[in-house]
Amino acid sequence: MNKPRVLLTEDSPSLAAMYQAYLRDESIQLEQVSSGKETLDYLERQWPDVLLLDLMLPDMDGMDILQRIYEQGLNCSVVIITAHGSVDKAVDAMRFGASDFLSKPFDAKRLKVTLANTLKIRRLNQLVHGAHEPNRENYFDFVGNSLSMQRVYRVIESAANSKATIFVTGESGTGKELCASAVHQASGRKDAPFIAINCAAIPKDLMESEIFGHLKGAFTGAVHERKGAAQMANSGTLFLDEICEMDLELQSKLLRFIQTGTFQPVGSSQTEKVDVRFVCATNRDPLEEVRLGRFREDLYYRLHVIPLHLPPLRERGDDVLQIAQHILMRISEEEQSRFCSFDQSAQQVLLHYDWPGNVRQLENVIRNTVVLNDGEQITPVMFPAPLSQVQPVDTMARTLTAELKSTESAVVKHVDPLWKQERRAIEQAIDFCDGNIPKAASLLEVSPSTLYRKLQSWDN
Numbered sequence: 001m002n003k004p005r006v007l008l009t010e011d012s013p014s015l016a017a018m019y020q021a022y023l024r025d026e027s028i029q030l031e032q033v034s035s036g037k038e039t040l041d042y043l044e045r046q047w048p049d050v051l052l053l054d055l056m057l058p059d060m061d062g063m064d065i066l067q068r069i070y071e072q073g074l075n076c077s078v079v080i081i082t083a084h085g086s087v088d089k090a091v092d093a094m095r096f097g098a099s100d101f102l103s104k105p106f107d108a109k110r111l112k113v114t115l116a117n118t119l120k121i122r123r124l125n126q127l128v129h130g131a132h133e134p135n136r137e138n139y140f141d142f143v144g145n146s147l148s149m150q151r152v153y154r155v156i157e158s159a160a161n162s163k164a165t166i167f168v169t170g171e172s173g174t175g176k177e178l179c180a181s182a183v184h185q186a187s188g189r190k191d192a193p194f195i196a197i198n199c200a201a202i203p204k205d206l207m208e209s210e211i212f213g214h215l216k217g218a219f220t221g222a223v224h225e226r227k228g229a230a231q232m233a234n235s236g237t238l239f240l241d242e243i244c245e246m247d248l249e250l251q252s253k254l255l256r257f258i259q260t261g262t263f264q265p266v267g268s269s270q271t272e273k274v275d276v277r278f279v280c281a282t283n284r285d286p287l288e289e290v291r292l293g294r295f296r297e298d299l300y301y302r303l304h305v306i307p308l309h310l311p312p313l314r315e316r317g318d319d320v321l322q323i324a325q326h327i328l329m330r331i332s333e334e335e336q337s338r339f340c341s342f343d344q345s346a347q348q349v350l351l352h353y354d355w356p357g358n359v360r361q362l363e364n365v366i367r368n369t370v371v372l373n374d375g376e377q378i379t380p381v382m383f384p385a386p387l388s389q390v391q392p393v394d395t396m397a398r399t400l401t402a403e404l405k406s407t408e409s410a411v412v413k414h415v416d417p418l419w420k421q422e423r424r425a426i427e428q429a430i431d432f433c434d435g436n437i438p439k440a441a442s443l444l445e446v447s448p449s450t451l452y453r454k455l456q457s458w459d460n
């Protein structure tokens, strides 16, 4: 299990060092920042489980930070640190959702107990919240109510309203773009544009202009000024699919854009600023790509704020049937076909196939079946290969039972006498040892003379 993440906002270096020393042995990931701006920057990128927030900051009032967390509904518990005796402030802070407060000066024990209590209450709240969370049959365009997908829906739901980047991983065809679109639709940005860019599909030379736009005449063929995805996604969400395929040079420009929100269209010396929420996705292992030098480490850490893994279809249990039915109805309508269900055996095939291409492959299989066949109910023979070669489980069970029965009857009907079985075993051992009788005898754990004697008796 991941250790809880705790952010300490304390501008005094000596106090920060002292609190860090107090918490050195706790099982937490502790990070520290020194100003209000650093805290807000951090919260844009990720949420700590607990924020230990000093209210007296050099550049802003800690209450403003607390208020922002409260208004944005960020899922982060806040313990405020107040100057000695400022009880009113503490009361105000509790009104804005602070979980607890620490009045300076406090000792190690007080800090540890407060933090432990806050984490405990947080865990309990999550449990209670989880228990009351409805199990969703669908979520935006997702179909499926498996446990693994409930977790995905929950992460999208809680992260949607923050600006933190969501990094979606998962095999090809698992619904990563669907996920990005759900994040957008669940967020306060839903009325602004959702712009998706596939970093693998656009030629390297055009990618920069695709993201940042270009001025007229910026390069050969740039006959008109053109807006890029960054400008089009202003106030909305920018989805960067297959992010690991992006050229390294462009990765550094993207990093700058993410850090500052500013960029220059190709051919322009003017800087533009936009407000964009990023979601990115890859079907590769991003850390492995970092290790291989194909994905910038700093960009990885900038983007990998809220990781979200989409499980492959084969790990979603019965979801495959619900998704298949949903897709069948859609495709039947598009193709004006009469198909409206799968028979029992076809359902068994769908459930037991491995789906290496996930939902996209399922879609292709269903379209192929609907287009090339006619009827109301899909049966296994209608499926294209390799599905048509998958034996439905009931057929598999019947075959297995038949095989077992034939083996049983073979045992019952053809029991060889012991001397025959012994002879067969000895002959096999001698064969195995290329006629070397002492060796065969040693494998059979008898003396060579026993073998010679038996061989002689069979000759007679």
Ligand SMILES: Nc1ncnc2c1ncn2[C@@H]1O[C@H](COP(=O)(O)OP(=O)(O)OP(=O)(O)O)[C@@H](O)[C@H]1O
Pocket: 141, 142, 143, 144, 170, 171, 172, 173, 174, 175, 176, 177, 178, 179, 241, 283, 323, 326, 359, 360, 363
């Ligand atoms: N749970 C689901 N319910 C219904 N349809 C789904 C589901 N998951 C994926 N799909 C559909 O499957 C297809 C593939 O989904 P999507 O393009 O989002 O996958 P992807 O992971 O982004 O693929 P790739 O890695 O190849 O880019 C889409 O048509 C999408 O609508």
